[in-house]
Amino acid sequence: MPHRFLLIIAIQTLLPLSQLTAEDAVVQQSQRPPVVEILRTVESPGGYGRELHRLTVCGTARNAEGAPVKNATIFLANSSKKVSEVYIPRNFNLLRGQVKTDENGHFELQDIQLLVNRNKHQPGPINGKFVLFGTSPDYGFTWHRTCRYIPIERPEKRTPIDPSEGGALKVFYQNEPIILDLTFDRPAQLKGRISDKQGRPLAHTRISLGHGNLYSSGRGGPWNCQFLGNHNQPLSQPLSFEAIEQLPREWRETYTDTHGNYEFANLRRDTIYLAEVDPGPTFDIQRFTLGTASKKLTRGRCNFSVGYNGTLNQELEAPRSTTIQVQQADTGLPLNHVLVSAQLVNVTRRAGFQAQSDSQGNARLQLLPGQYQLIAEPTPDQPFCFLNESFSVSDQSEEAHHQIKLRQAAVVILRAVNADTGEPLPGIRFNQQKQDSEKVYPVSTQTVYLDYPKTNSAGEIQAFLEPGTYWFTVADPFTSKSSTVKPPVQSNPVKLTAGEATTVEFPLSPAQIRALLPITAPFRPERVSSLPAIVQEYKHRQEQILQQSNLQVMVRELFFNWKNIDSQGLLQELHSLPPEDVPEIINLMEKYQGEKLFQRKYTLLTNGVIHRESIFNTAPMQKEANTLPGQPVTPTTIHLYDGRFLLGYNLGNSARVSQSRIAFVRTVSSLCDWTSLTQRQSIVEKSGISTHQRGRQSVCEMETGEFFSRLIFDSDSGFLYSNHHHDKRRGTQTTTLFFAPVKLENGLMLPRLSITIQLIRDRLITLRIFQLDQVRLHPRFPVDAFSISLPAGTHILDSRHIPAGSSRYGQLRPVQFTERNPITDFAAYLQRHPYLKPPASPEKIDQ
Structure with missing residues (x-):
């Protein structure tokens, strides 16, 4: 007998409002969720909008003979089969509601808040997929075909079945009185025993049906649960259970007892399941498919057909x-x-x-x-x-x-001294090249981590290396003027013997010292510059200090919805605030209609040459910007730049390495905006500089018919408070303000708060706010400070053979592979596996 499928989407109450008192009606309405709750608009970054729509779903649960099923549990969940189609918020519960059937099998899921999505990049009606399913102790669990809800009036000539989905979806529009019914069937049962190949039972082995665990990072896991149909419910194609992950675990998962026995009592008949057998982390997981049907019905769709009352034993290899x-x-x-x-x-x-x-x-x-x-x-x-x-x-x-x-390592002591005075030179780095290799690598103090050491106060680095013959060179410093540095100083071949210490001394001339250690070079202001001499000297000294610092900085970025912000009013008030103090930024943003969203925390490491950036999970923004909810433990993304290669890893379990001439990582210098101070030479040549005093501050202005630039800095220290640049041709204005400078014991000055505002034709397009949390100076970093450890199963993209700046559409392609084992240090791993063979070019393949 055909069944009726109806879904009622309406405003429901326990009684019709006509039977309630006015006071009762008001109370009941106030306790209900809103008809539509907007979580995120399509104007937010990414272009994905999310809304919760209030629905009420009614229906009847019956068995295969048509009798009502009482005391069954009915669930409704958002479908998560296609994450690209259903963009799911973090920590969102896909299970939206559950209810029990009454004596007549009727159920009513009231005021369900269904997740509905918008996509700015794919115009069309918004929609939300959902699945209705149920369980009963006397029957196998069951589910209805996936449905789609579109909260608009039904267009003309649209049928309840969506032809684009091959008839697999029922589509319902706003205000359509439809009821969804569920059909229960007698249960299929499965039992068995799990043991090792020696016959010993494997107790507490997990057996999952329909859905498996995902042991790498990410949402969801492998799944397969398809009803094939039978004489009670004939189907033209299998019916997938897209909400299998939301089915309570006790219905799809069990554990073996002390004798290795297990049992499932309430499976759906004539269904194919993904089966997962997991005795524990030292075993290999066994995955296969089984069907609670005859071999004739499954038709080779699964590994095992166990029927309605089946037995399945498994013997596993034990560690x-x-x-x-x-x-x-x-x-x-x-x-x-x-x-x-x-x-x-x-x-x-x-x-x-x-x-x-x-x-x-x-x-x-x-x-x-x-x-x-x-x-x-x-x-x-x-x-x-x-x-x-x-x-x-x-x-x-x-x-x-x-x-x-x-084997014992060879010990080498690399020493840098002043050739004229014999004095030790701290801060020098070295590279190494083994006799049987063409590759040049940074010297490391041991053989496990790549730690990028510099000479200490005695001018020495002690390193443990594999025995052999090496060439050692003094490494070029990574500065903006590295192209003018003379070729590096190189030693003669040095034979290193296991268990013996060898000292290699590098006497450096004063000219070489000035090139390798710019901090020792005297400051000479540029004759034609957009910066006054005091700012030039400040910038020069700060860069020198940073190059010699072992620095750890913890900073956070604050994000606001700035769509309705009064940018001009905000800028005016920011300019009026005392630059020595940290402004109450959250209160200030709320004043100018900036809605607080979230904050992201970073930890930055630098030894002046190597830069490491750790990005932690976003968190809700607190009223007090100086507090973070809890201490983040595992970063979601890590970047490392060593002057040549850019390495990265994210919790999606992927890592990459590529050549790069630019540090595409957030560094300490990027927080101070030093790099943009050298990009206004043409303005100076055309307009000259106008400087005037404003209290303890100096204001430096440059203007032509095409550009206007203004710098505001401290007259005594040279610390930059404001950096403004206006391109009149393009209509762009960029202003960065720095507040509350903190001076470290080595003389480095950092702002506690920086704000960048960018306008195009008076329209706000960029708002970036960074707040300094903590700064630490280290005499020496631990050897693993710059390491990036990778878990087993990381997908690696190796682009080291592709020159920096090459087109992403060029013939050279990245080498991709999955590293099945954990890696202690990604950089050291790459050094031990130099330049994996790139894929063959199309011409070679054709030949």
């Missing part, structure tokens, strides 16, 4: 207790605290493959049979070499033992 003993190669003595990793080529393991050696040198692992690469990483203070060797675990024994021997 072996594996002991790796770490010894010194020359003495045989054990080495402790060495990190030992057993790596596979094409398999990602979750646990058991990594451990530190104990006082006896033993690292205890849990490994499945197979071929591995053993990686041994000594601690930074251990004078031993990184090790990589092959190793296998047999399936014929319960335990495995293996010894690895670490």
Whole structure:
């Protein structure tokens, strides 16, 4: 018998308003959610709008014979099958409501707030997909086909079935009185036993049907749940359960008991499920498909057909207790605290493959049979070499033992001195090149991390290197004038012997010292410059100090919805505020109609040459901008720039490396806007500079028929308070204001707050606000300070073979691969794996 499918979308109350008193009606209406609640407009960044629309859904639950099903639980959820189509907010609960059926099987889901989406880039009616499903202790769980709600009046000649979805969707428009019914069928049952290949039961093994876990970062996971139809409910095509993730876990997931037995009692018949068997993190996860139907119905759609009352047993390979003993190669003595990793080529393991050696040198692992690469990483203070060797675990024994021997490293002391006076030179960096390699790399103090050291106060760097013959060179400083530096000073070939210390001295002439250490060079103001001499000197000294600083800066960026902001009024008030104090920025933005959105926190590291940027999760903005809710632990994105390569990683589990001439990372200097101070030479040549005093501040102005520029700086220190530039031809104005300078013990000055406002034809297009939280000077960074660790399963894009500035559409393409093993330091990993072979060009393929 065909069923009626109707959905009522209307304003519901417990009783008709005509039967309520006026007072009751007002109270009940005030407790209801709004008809439409706007979470985000399409004018927000990204162009995605989100709204919650109030719906009420009614219907009846019946069994296959048409009898009502009482006390069933009915759920309604937003569909999450296509995230691009349903743009889901962070931490949004897709399950929108649930209710019990009454004695007659009727149910009513009142005032459901359904997520509905707009897309600025795809004009068309807004819509929200949803799924109705239900459970009952006497039946298998069931679901209705996916529905789409479009909150506009139905256009003419539109049927309830959406032909663009192949009849898989029912589409409902505003104010259409429709009811959705659910049909329950007798349950399918499944039981079995999970054991290892030795017959031992695997207790507390998780068995999931329909939906699996996603062990890498991200929303959702693999899923497959399709009803094939039967004689009670014939279907022309399988009916997917797009809300399987929202079904309560007890209906789709169970665990084995102490004997390894499991059971499912309320599955839907004639359905194909993705099955996932997970005994624990040291095992491999088993995934397959099974059908609660006959083999004739499944027609090769799944791995196992178990019928309506089936049994499925699984035997899994168990990990072996594996002991790796770490010894010194020359003495045989054990080495402790060495990190030992057993790596596979094409398999990602979750646990058991990594451990530190104990006082006896033993690292205890849990490994499945197979071929591995053993990686041994000594601690930074251990004078031993990184090790990589092959190793296998047999399936014929319960335990495995293996010894690895670490070679002693060679010790090299690189010393920089003044050739005239013999005085040590701190702050010098070195590069190395091994005799059997064409690659030049920065010297590192040990063999595990790339730590980019500089000479200490004694003018020395001590490094542990693999024995061999090397050339060492003094590295060019990374400054804006690096192109004028003479070729680097190079040593003769140096043979390094294991366990022995070798000193290499670099006497540098005064000219070389001035090129390598600009901080020692005297300041000479430029004859024609857009900056007064005091600002030139301030900028020069600040850059010199920064180049020699080991600096850690914690800063946050504040985001506001500035669509309705009075930008001119805001600028005028900002200019009127005392620049020595931090303004109450949130109150000020609210005054000029700036709606607070969120804040993002950054941690910036720099040793003057290497820059690392960690970006943490966004968080709601507090009334007091000086407080953050909790301390962020794991950054969502990390960038590292070493002067040549740009490395990056994000929690989407992807990493990339490319050549770059520019540091596309937020640095300390970018917070001070020093770079834009050198871009006005043409204005100076045409107009000259007009300077006047305003209290303790100096105002420097330049103007032509095409440009106007103004700098406001402290007359004593040269600290920049305001930087304004107006391009009259393009109608653009950019103003950056700096407040409350803080002076560090090394003389570096940083603003506690900076605000950048950009207008195009008087229309606000950019508003950037940075607030300084904390600054720390380090005498020396730990060796892992600049490291980027990658978890197992990271997708890597390697573009090192593509020249910087190349077109993204050129013939050279990035090398892409998935690294199945964790990486301690991405930069050191790339140094050990230089320039992976790029894909063949189209011409070579054709040949």
